[in-house]
Amino acid sequence: MVTESTQSPEPPALPSLADITTAFSDVADVAERERAVKVETIDLDFFYGDVQALFGVSMQVPEQAVTALIGPSGCGKSTYLRTLNRMNDIIEGTRLSGTVLVEGQDIYAGGIDVVALRKRVGMVFQKSTPFPKSIFDNVAYGPRVAGEKNKAVLTEIVESSLQRAALWDEVKDRLDDSALALSGGQQQRLCIARTLATSPDVVLMDEPASALDPASTARIEDLIFELKKNYTIIIVTHNMQQAARISDHTAFFFEGKLIEFGVTRELFTRPGEQQTEDYITGRFG
Amino acid sequence: MTSQRNSVGDGSVPQTLTGRVTLGRLKEQAVKAVFFCCALLSIGTTIGIIYVLVTEAVVGVGDSQAFFQEVSLVEFFTETRWTPQFADKHFGILPLLTGTLMIAGIAACIGLPVGLASAIYLSEYASPRVRNLVKPVLEVLAGIPTVVYGYFALVFVTPYVLRPIFQDGLGLDVGVFNAASAGIVVGIMIIPMVSSLSEDALRSVPQGLREAAYALGSTKLDVSLRVVLPAAFSGVIASFLLAIARAVGETMAVTIAAGQTPDLTLNPFRSVESMTAFIVNVSLGDTAVGSIVYKSLYAVALTLFVITLAMNILSQAVLRRFREVYQ
Amino acid sequence: MNRSAVETAERLASRHRKGRLFEWACLGATSLGVLVLVVLLVGVCVQAWGWLDGDFVSSYDSRHPREAGILAGIWGSFWLIGMTAIFSVPIGVGAAVYLEEYADRSWLTRLIQVNLANLAGVPSIVYGILGLTVFVRMFGAFPDGKVIVVSLGIASLKIPIPFGRTVLSGALTLTLLILPVVIVAAQEALRAIPGSIRNASIALGASRWQTIRLQVLPAAAPGILTGIILALSRAIGETAPLVMIGALTYVAFTPGGIETPIDVIRDPQGVLDAPYDTFTALPIQIFNWVSRPKVEYQHVAAAGILVLLIVLLVLNGTAILIRHRYRKGIRW
Numbered sequence: 001m002v003t004e005s006t007q008s009p010e011p012p013a014l015p016s017l018a019d020i021t022t023a024f025s026d027v028a029d030v031a032e033r034e035r036a037v038k039v040e041t042i043d044l045d046f047f048y049g050d051v052q053a054l055f056g057v058s059m060q061v062p063e064q065a066v067t068a069l070i071g072p073s074g075c076g077k078s079t080y081l082r083t084l085n086r087m088n089d090i091i092e093g094t095r096l097s098g099t100v101l102v103e104g105q106d107i108y109a110g111g112i113d114v115v116a117l118r119k120r121v122g123m124v125f126q127k128s129t130p131f132p133k134s135i136f137d138n139v140a141y142g143p144r145v146a147g148e149k150n151k152a153v154l155t156e157i158v159e160s161s162l163q164r165a166a167l168w169d170e171v172k173d174r175l176d177d178s179a180l181a182l183s184g185g186q187q188q189r190l191c192i193a194r195t196l197a198t199s200p201d202v203v204l205m206d207e208p209a210s211a212l213d214p215a216s217t218a219r220i221e222d223l224i225f226e227l228k229k230n231y232t233i234i235i236v237t238h239n240m241q242q243a244a245r246i247s248d249h250t251a252f253f254f255e256g257k258l259i260e261f262g263v264t265r266e267l268f269t270r271p272g273e274q275q276t277e278d279y280i281t282g283r284f285g
Numbered sequence: 286m287t288s289q290r291n292s293v294g295d296g297s298v299p300q301t302l303t304g305r306v307t308l309g310r311l312k313e314q315a316v317k318a319v320f321f322c323c324a325l326l327s328i329g330t331t332i333g334i335i336y337v338l339v340t341e342a343v344v345g346v347g348d349s350q351a352f353f354q355e356v357s358l359v360e361f362f363t364e365t366r367w368t369p370q371f372a373d374k375h376f377g378i379l380p381l382l383t384g385t386l387m388i389a390g391i392a393a394c395i396g397l398p399v400g401l402a403s404a405i406y407l408s409e410y411a412s413p414r415v416r417n418l419v420k421p422v423l424e425v426l427a428g429i430p431t432v433v434y435g436y437f438a439l440v441f442v443t444p445y446v447l448r449p450i451f452q453d454g455l456g457l458d459v460g461v462f463n464a465a466s467a468g469i470v471v472g473i474m475i476i477p478m479v480s481s482l483s484e485d486a487l488r489s490v491p492q493g494l495r496e497a498a499y500a501l502g503s504t505k506l507d508v509s510l511r512v513v514l515p516a517a518f519s520g521v522i523a524s525f526l527l528a529i530a531r532a533v534g535e536t537m538a539v540t541i542a543a544g545q546t547p548d549l550t551l552n553p554f555r556s557v558e559s560m561t562a563f564i565v566n567v568s569l570g571d572t573a574v575g576s577i578v579y580k581s582l583y584a585v586a587l588t589l590f591v592i593t594l595a596m597n598i599l600s601q602a603v604l605r606r607f608r609e610v611y612q
Numbered sequence: 613m614n615r616s617a618v619e620t621a622e623r624l625a626s627r628h629r630k631g632r633l634f635e636w637a638c639l640g641a642t643s644l645g646v647l648v649l650v651v652l653l654v655g656v657c658v659q660a661w662g663w664l665d666g667d668f669v670s671s672y673d674s675r676h677p678r679e680a681g682i683l684a685g686i687w688g689s690f691w692l693i694g695m696t697a698i699f700s701v702p703i704g705v706g707a708a709v710y711l712e713e714y715a716d717r718s719w720l721t722r723l724i725q726v727n728l729a730n731l732a733g734v735p736s737i738v739y740g741i742l743g744l745t746v747f748v749r750m751f752g753a754f755p756d757g758k759v760i761v762v763s764l765g766i767a768s769l770k771i772p773i774p775f776g777r778t779v780l781s782g783a784l785t786l787t788l789l790i791l792p793v794v795i796v797a798a799q800e801a802l803r804a805i806p807g808s809i810r811n812a813s814i815a816l817g818a819s820r821w822q823t824i825r826l827q828v829l830p831a832a833a834p835g836i837l838t839g840i841i842l843a844l845s846r847a848i849g850e851t852a853p854l855v856m857i858g859a860l861t862y863v864a865f866t867p868g869g870i871e872t873p874i875d876v877i878r879d880p881q882g883v884l885d886a887p888y889d890t891f892t893a894l895p896i897q898i899f900n901w902v903s904r905p906k907v908e909y910q911h912v913a914a915a916g917i918l919v920l921l922i923v924l925l926v927l928n929g930t931a932i933l934i935r936h937r938y939r940k941g942i943r944w
Contacts, residue, residue, distance in 0.1 A: 087815060092716060113310075119817035129812035131827055145818040145826065191812070198817050309819065316821045317714050323706030324715070324724050327795070330788050331727055334738060337745045402641030410635055411642075421932075422646050428842075428924060429652070430849025432895045433917050436902045440910055441655055473648050480645070506631040527733065534735025536852035537895075541902055561737050561852070568744070568856050574752065586741050590734065597733035601726070 035062035038232040039084060039121075039202060044098035046079055046088070053079045056098070057258045059251060066224060066233045068247035068264065070240060072279070075253040077236045081204050084234065085121040086114050102202065119146065122200035126207040128187035130179035135171050138179045138190055142198035157197050164230075165193035166223050185216025192223065196231075203227065205235040209242070221246050240280055244268050252276045338590060341583035352580040361584065367547040367563075369578045370570075376581060378588060380547040384464065384557035385589075388539055389532040391468025391553060392475060396532070397525055399472075400479025404521075407480065408487035409509045420481075427477035434474055435541030438466040443542075451554060462544025462556040470542060471535050475528040482527065486520020487513055519603045526600035530593045536561035560589045656921070659914030668915050672864040673897060677908035680901070682916050687866035688779070688859070688891040689848055689923075695783035695887060696790065696847050701840055703787070704794030705829075708836075711795070712802040713824055732792040740856025743785030748857050750774035767881040772888055777858035779867050780887045785853050790843040797839020801832040834938035841931040845924050851895040862900065863892040894920045 039061040046054035054076045061067050069077040082088045083100055086107060100107050107117055119142065131138050139158040140148075148154060158175070162168040167189045171182070179190055188208060195203060205224070209217040224233060224246050237243050243250055244264060251261040252275075260267060260276045271277040345351040353361070356376045364377025403423075407416050443459065443466045452459045459465075490513050498512040514521070544556030545566050558566070564582055572579045671681030715721040745751060754773050762769040775781040805828050813823040829836075868886030870876055876883060898920065901913035 085815065087811065090811075090814065115309075115817050115819050118815055123815035125808060125812060125815075127808055129806075129808040131809060131812070132831060141813070141818070141826070142816040145813075145816065145822045194812075194816060313819055313821050317710070320706045320710035320714060323703045324710040324795075326703060327707065327724060327728050327731060327791065330731060330742075330791070333746060334734065334742050337742055338738075341745070399641045399644055402638045403645065406635070406638035406642045410638060419642055419646065422649055425928070426645050426649050428845060428849075428928060430851065430895055430920060430924075432849070432851045432899050432902070433652070433656075433920070436898070436910075436913055436917060437652055437655070439902060440659070440914075441651070473645075476645050480642075504627050504631045506627070506634045509634070530733055534733075534737070536735065536737045537899060540852075541899065561735065564737055564741070565852060565855050568740075568858070574749065583741065586738055590738050593733060593735055594730060597730050600733075601729060 035065055037061065038063040038103065039234070040099075040101040040104075041080075041083070042099040042101070044080070044083065044100065045096065046076070046083060047095040048091070049093045053256050054083075055256045057253075059258055059261055061232065061234055062249060063232050064228060064230070065248040066228045066235060066246055067249040067251065068243035069234065069236045069251050069253060070238070070243050070279075071253035071259075073238065076256040077251075077253045078206055080253065081123075081206055081234060081236050084202070084204055085118050085123055087118075087123065089114060119198045120200055121202040121204060122195035122198055123204040124188070124192050124195055124206065124208045126210055128184065128191050128211070130182070130187050130190055132178065132180060134176045135179050135182070135190060136175040139194050139197050141194060146198070161193040161197040162190075164196050164227070165189045166219065166226070167193055183216075185212050185219060188212060188216070188220060189223065192220075192227075196227075200231065202232045202234065205233065207236050207238060210238065217242075240268075252279060254279070334590065338583055338587040341580055342587045349575065352577070352584040355577060355580070356584075365549050367558075369567075369581045374577065376584075378560075378585065380549040381558060381560045381563055381585065382588075383549060383551070384543065384547065385533055385559040385561070387464050387551065387553060387557060388468045388471060388535075388543060388559055389529055391465060392471035392532040392535075393525075393529055395469060395472030396475035396479055396528060400476045400524075400528070401483055401521060403476065403480045404483035404487055405509050405514070408484045409505065409513065423477040423480055426473075427481075431474065431535060431537040432541070434470040435538040438470040438538060438542035442466040442469050447554070457554055459554040460544070460556050462542065462546075463554045464543050464557045465553040467539045467542035467559075468553065470538050471532045474535065474538065475531055478531060479524050479528045482524030483517070483521045486517040486524065489520070490516045519606055523600040523604040526596050526603065530596035530600070533596070534561065534589060534593050536565060540565045560585050564589075653921075656914050656917050659911050660918045663911045664915040664918050669919065673862055673892075673900075677906060677912050680909075680912045682894065682897055682919055683871065684863045684866055684892050685894040685897040685916070686919070687870065688863070688893040688896075691779045691867045691886050691891065692782050692786065692854075692893055693844055693848055695779060696786045697840070697844055699783060699787040700790055700794050700843070704791050704840070704843075705798050705836060707791070707795045708798030708802055709824060709829075712799050713820070713828065728792045728795055732796070735852075736789055736850055737852040737856060739785055739789045740853030742788065743781060743853060743857045747775045747781040747784050748777055764884070767884045769884050770888055775888075777860070777890050778888050779891045781857050782854055782859060782891065782893070783887070785857055786847045786850060789850065789853060790847050793843040793846065794840055797843065798832070798836045801835025801839060802828060804835060805831045834934050838931045838935050841927055841934075845927040845931075848923060848927075849895055849920065851893075851899050854893055854896055855899070859896045860890055860892050863890070865889075867891050894923070 037060045040059070042058050044054055044057040045052060057076075057080060069081060071077050079088070083096060084102070084107075088094050088096070096108065102117070102121060106112075131141065133141075136158055139161050140154045143154060143157050148157075159168065159172075162171065167186060170186060171177075171190075179187065182190060188211075192203075192208070208224075209220045212220065221242065224235065227233060228248070235243075235247065247264045249262065250264040250267045252259045252267070252271075252273075254275055260271060260273045262272070267276065268280060271280060340346045340351065342352045345354060361376055361378055363379075364375050365379050366375035366377050367380045368375045403419075407419060411419065439461075443461065443463065446469070447459050447463070447465055451457045451465075494512055494516060495508055498508045503512070539559045540562040543559060543562060545558045545562055546556040547558040547563065548555065550557060563585055567578060567582050572582075667679075668681045669686065670683055671679065672684055673682075674680040711721065711724065715724075750773070757776075758773050760769075760771040760773060762771070772778065775784075809827050809831065810823055813827045814820070818826065867889040868879070868882035868884070870879060870882045870886060894916065898913050898916040901909045901916060
């Protein structure tokens with residue numbers, strides 16, 4: 001299995017300074033590998049009509065860490081992400097086989113309430129999608145649709161969510177302004193706050209910073225780093241530097257297949273597969 | 286695959302993913318069902334129209350005799366007299382049919398070329414400013430009730446346009462009620478329809494095609510008539526068919542302007558009666574339910590329905606072919 | 613310059629002349645619509661001059677042209693269109709929501725779509741025949757006729773079966789007539805709402821209906837409202853189906869006896885009676901006046917047309933205002 005390749009790095013013959021620092025990092029990597037599994041897919045196939053988009057993807061996503069999905073466009077990384085909260089259900093003519101487990105529970109089994117699932121597994125999209133409503137109403141939307149009516153509770157949720165999304169200080173005096181008046185970067189952080197307000201365990205992010213300027217991107221990346229203390233984050237990115245900067249684990253997809261999955265630093269420094277190496281060294285994609 | 290990491294799926298799973306509020310799910314299903322019924326109503330309307338027309342005109346329900354069970358199809362389509370309200374009753378649809386087709390023909394002669402020319406102007410020549418000015422005017426023209434057009438035909442077109450030209454100028458006898466005035470106003474009525482639908486078709490022709498033609502040394506006239514128009518041909522034809530169907534089904538303007546004389550004539554300056562005008566005139570009078578005159582109303586309406594439906598379906602078929610070409 | 617160059621230049625000049633001629637012809641055709649509209653409006657205004665006044669809108673029809681008024685038509689159209697709106701808005705929006713938000717691409721969905729396009733092309737008089745048979749006569753299934761009385765405390769509902777030549781029959785008929793227009797307009801408005809809004813809402817754990825109710829419908833409301841207003845203004849001018857179902861041409865009363873806006877509050881029984889009353893409508897009165905031989909009635913008809921056109925202008929103006937307002941407000 002693909003994950004095996006990262007399990008047993010060969011011991012260095014003569015330790016150099018570089019090797020020693022690597023060895024220290026390897027201690028961290030081992031700890032990283034020991035994390036509990038939050039989301040797991042087993043032999044996942046996915047079809048758009050007759051076109052197969054995912055081929056037997058098996059992967060274990062660790063808890064309270066950032067997992068990046070990388071690969072050239074059309075490789076199936078976004079499709080994979082959307083199977084984890086069943087967002088693909090709303091696309092007509094799609095079909096899925098295999099198993100997706102969230103905390104060990106099969107989310108495609110009968111009797112699963114997709115609405116409850118999507119509250120547990122939140123999602124942030126590539127393009128910020130603020131609703132044409134006030135900032136407050138945007139963040140309070142999730143709790144409200146879940147039936148929360150108490151204004152005090154909502155206010156509390158809105159404040160804490162905005163704080164965790166590092167947006168509170170910028171908007172606390174204008175919560176009743178339209179969300180459309182915010183800048184692009186602020187809108188994306190609002191969308192993250194909105195997702196956090198439903199108190200998910202897992203946050204899926206589909207290229208959340210690709211439409212933003214570098215400064216806003218940096219803020220989003222800082223935010224993601226903070227968030228992983230409390231949430232399991234899975235992020236799709238086409239930007240390898242970004243994946244290397246912010247993620248603990250990285251999965252490389254190519255043509256619908258999971259080529260390699262491992263601790264980010266290892267995957268980038270010592271890729272186990274030729275295709276991975278070709279991609280990260282820029283020979284294709 | 287066996288996990289080497291600590292698996293959490295060991296029974297300590299929070300049960301929040303399953304069996305949540307079944308009442309909520311029930312409501313979702315109920316809402317969907319209600320909306321589905323709303324959408325089904327349109328099918329119900331069609332079935333209702335066909336049922337009503339067929340049971341009164343073709344096959345009676347229960348003891349009642351339908352129109353065509355009393356009057357043969359042969360008489361209906363070959364007899365040249367339409368006199369249901371006289372003692373000597375004849376049921377030949379030909380006078381009504383020619384009346385309808387003559388008015389629709391006159392309307393087509395005016396509405397189709399003018400509508401198409403204005404579509405070409407709006408799509409190929411007009412600046413955005415002119416287009417923004419003209420399009421609302423055409424929309425207003427399309428929104429004027431047909432009874433107003435009837436008044437316009439009777440009070441303006443006949444006395445101030447037709448009589449000075451054809452009666453005073455050419456010595457022809459122009460009646461107060463005549464097919465020409467009805468045809469002219471119906472023609473005006475369909476201009477906005479032809480113009481806007483044809484313009485959509487012309488504008489959907491890819492810009493690259495125009496540019497290619499200009500690069501070959503074409504004038505704007507060449508591009509419009511030899512490149513864009515042929516490329517948008519099916520869309521234009523579809524708009525023509527819809528407009529003619531509209532002219533055939535037009536009621537109030539025709540009833541007011543063309544009169545109610547079911548004569549078999551091709552003289553546009555005489556009064557004729559269209560199928561729609563006959564239906565209105567019968568319903569204005571005191572007609573006993575179940576009488577043959579009453580049933581003739583359904584027979585005429587069925588004929589009208591079949592003609593307009595055929596043209597609508599034809600128009601959609603033409604349009605579908607158009608889409609195939611461009612996608 | 614040699615001979616062939618001269619020829620080419622001449623040919624080019626001739627092509628440009630033809631081009632200009634063609635452009636003028638097309639411009640002429642386009643202007644014709646504008647010209648007709650101007651002639652029509654000016655003509656109607658001239659004819660109506662001196663005839664459209666306070667008395668005209670506050671009195672009933674009369675055998676004397678000078679005394680004829682349009683009060684019955686105004687109130688008749690008011691009840692008719694009000695009830696048509698009550699019926700057609702929920703059904704039309706509901707159908708559009710089903711087709712855009714719920715329906716899969718099954719044969720039934722396709723059938724409904726094709727059917728809608730065909731219904732929009734059915735002549736209005738055919739709807740009149742449908743209304744006459746189904747609502748006015750109820751297929752003749754109740755030859756004796758009866759009245760169902762429902763007491764509501766201060767007033768009671770008196771529902772005739774079959775509905776007969778009442779405002780209710782007219783409104784139901786017009787509802788069927790404009791439904792295809794309302795549905796298609798609402799569908800377009802819904803389609804204009806970006807899918808990202810729906811995805812975002814669903815990803816936050818909202819159910820489909822919550823997403824539609826809280827996000828999609830509010831965002832599409834201006835477009836839907838514009839479509840509804842345009843459909844209703846078409847209904848106001850419809851004459852043929854009302855003639856078919858037997859709207860009366862000469863009427864000296866208003867539905868439910870309500871003659872002023874204050875009566876609506878003062879007379880609850882009148883409000884409940886109005887839908888089950890016989891009636892006339894603005895275009896019916898105009899049609900009736902146009903058909904009368906006395907020349908003076910042409911002026912009465914012109915005055916009536918002016919009232920009708922003013923009502924339409926107000927409605928269309930509102931629609932344009934709504935469209936303009938909201939187009940500026942929201943950017944996606």
